[in-house]
Amino acid sequence: MTRIRFRAAALAATVVLTACAGLKDALTAHVDTVARAGGQELTVQRLSQMMVAAKAPARKDVAQAIASLWVNYQLLGEAAARGDSLATQKDIDEGMWAQVAQIRLKKLFAALSKDNPALDSASYEKHYNAGDLLAVRHILIAANKSTAKPAELESARKQAESIAKQANAGNFAALAKKYSADPGSKDKGGELPPFEKGRMVDEFYQGTMALKPGQISGPVQSQFGYHIIMRETWAEAKDNFTKMYAQVAQQSAESTYGANLEKAAKIDVKPAAAKTIRAIAADLDAYRDDHTEIASANNVDMTAAKVAKWMAAYPPQAQIREKLQQLPDSVMGLFAKQLIVNELMLKAADSAKIGLDSGEKANLRQVFTGAVMNAYTALGITPKSLSDSGKSVSERQKIAAARIEKFMDGLLSNKVTFVDVPEPVSRTLRTKFEARVVAGGIDRAVTEAQKATAKADSAKAKNMPQSAVPAPGPAAAAPAQAP
Numbered sequence: 001m002t003r004i005r006f007r008a009a010a011l012a013a014t015v016v017l018t019a020c021a022g023l024k025d026a027l028t029a030h031v032d033t034v035a036r037a038g039g040q041e042l043t044v045q046r047l048s049q050m051m052v053a054a055k056a057p058a059r060k061d062v063a064q065a066i067a068s069l070w071v072n073y074q075l076l077g078e079a080a081a082r083g084d085s086l087a088t089q090k091d092i093d094e095g096m097w098a099q100v101a102q103i104r105l106k107k108l109f110a111a112l113s114k115d116n117p118a119l120d121s122a123s124y125e126k127h128y129n130a131g132d133l134l135a136v137r138h139i140l141i142a143a144n145k146s147t148a149k150p151a152e153l154e155s156a157r158k159q160a161e162s163i164a165k166q167a168n169a170g171n172f173a174a175l176a177k178k179y180s181a182d183p184g185s186k187d188k189g190g191e192l193p194p195f196e197k198g199r200m201v202d203e204f205y206q207g208t209m210a211l212k213p214g215q216i217s218g219p220v221q222s223q224f225g226y227h228i229i230m231r232e233t234w235a236e237a238k239d240n241f242t243k244m245y246a247q248v249a250q251q252s253a254e255s256t257y258g259a260n261l262e263k264a265a266k267i268d269v270k271p272a273a274a275k276t277i278r279a280i281a282a283d284l285d286a287y288r289d290d291h292t293e294i295a296s297a298n299n300v301d302m303t304a305a306k307v308a309k310w311m312a313a314y315p316p317q318a319q320i321r322e323k324l325q326q327l328p329d330s331v332m333g334l335f336a337k338q339l340i341v342n343e344l345m346l347k348a349a350d351s352a353k354i355g356l357d358s359g360e361k362a363n364l365r366q367v368f369t370g371a372v373m374n375a376y377t378a379l380g381i382t383p384k385s386l387s388d389s390g391k392s393v394s395e396r397q398k399i400a401a402a403r404i405e406k407f408m409d410g411l412l413s414n415k416v417t418f419v420d421v422p423e424p425v426s427r428t429l430r431t432k433f434e435a436r437v438v439a440g441g442i443d444r445a446v447t448e449a450q451k452a453t454a455k456a457d458s459a460k461a462k463n464m465p466q467s468a469v470p471a472p473g474p475a476a477a478a479p480a481q482a483p
Helices: 002-029 044-053 060-081 089-095 097-113 121-129 150-166 172-179 202-209 234-265 273-282 304-313 320-324 329-351 358-379 383-389 393-412 423-432 439-463
Strands: 033-037 040-043 136-142 220-222 225-231 293-297 300-303 435-437
Touching: 033 044, 033 060, 033 439, 040 044, 040 060, 044 060, 044 393, 044 439, 060 358, 060 383, 060 393, 060 423, 060 435, 060 439, 089 097, 089 358, 089 423, 097 234, 097 304, 097 329, 097 358, 097 423, 121 234, 136 150, 136 172, 150 172, 150 225, 202 220, 202 225, 234 329, 273 293, 273 304, 273 320, 273 329, 293 304, 293 329, 300 304, 300 329, 304 320, 304 329, 304 423, 320 329, 358 393, 358 423, 383 393, 435 439
Parallel strands: none
Antiparallel strands: 033 040, 033 435, 136 225, 220 225, 293 300
């Protein structure tokens, strides 16, 4: 009897999975649709019109960005129409998971650091002289090794040599302010924050390590140009070194802890991992629900959906997605391993029963709900304003959708200010409500936008008045003179 029930259940599961796959295939094949958000649909024609109206390049990445923004806005409209303020603890935990993880890991490392031996400040000078942490001033004469012409490189080298001959401990800061092309250190007399190995390009690091404290180098060439480096004495570096060394020691302990976790986990990175990670970086939305395995370890499976989740958590300024699309396969593997280690660290925090206190939870709640209400207000779709305009949910959905479409038109024509939907809010919305972007629809919208742009350009060129300047050719014959 058990076997029969098992087979029946397996057959039922197969039917369900086949039906789901069929539905997905049908949606993907329906290329007149670019995206769906709640009950709203973005068509190919609408997206192509928006791209043309925005005078944006008719490229896939641009189309994806506009479609993703449309999905976020329409999902906000769906939530507002339902009177959903997205303020439950479940909503906040789902959206703010990365911030929660960061706080928990910080607490984990703080607990682990109690077992580390105390730092001996009496040994700091010894560590400084050994180069465990370096402190320098430098002057950069810019000359990009890859793009500068030989004559430009030679000119930069000669200028660096001339400055190096003049430089001494007393005038180095003044020379840096006068000549250095490094905007980050120029106004500080060329002073850089203390750094350890791996923080600077290798030529700069090796050039610094070749100096004793107090010495000044000749020109040291890197990809950026020629550097004159002065390694600071212990007296000059002491204050900055002391502040930084404890942080570096803590980071080193954390790295060692992570490396030990990785070694014990026996991580298996799948052969197609690099290709899939690049694809995820190019289109997060396509992989938010993808359970393809990228890597695995003890009690941890890193799926495409989890990779997309972690990738979305990086701040935009890190440009992690752009970088991952360019880096070699070996780095893709390291990235997958690091995500596994992150998951293992969170499991360690679970085992240690590390959580957030009431104050931390309240702070995250305030940040999250504030972002939601700011977006509602800026888009003109607060739950109250919608309830005043429509009695039923369906009426409010139509009103919200119409306001958002009007906002999108204004945004793409630079008539209204951009409204950001932070990743925590976007994640919660996409978890609560149906949302999908169709790859085939994106491709077709790009093609349609390219055609429309080309047609408009052609019409514009055709209607331009002819130039008053005569075309080059033989000189016209002189008029006949009267007899």
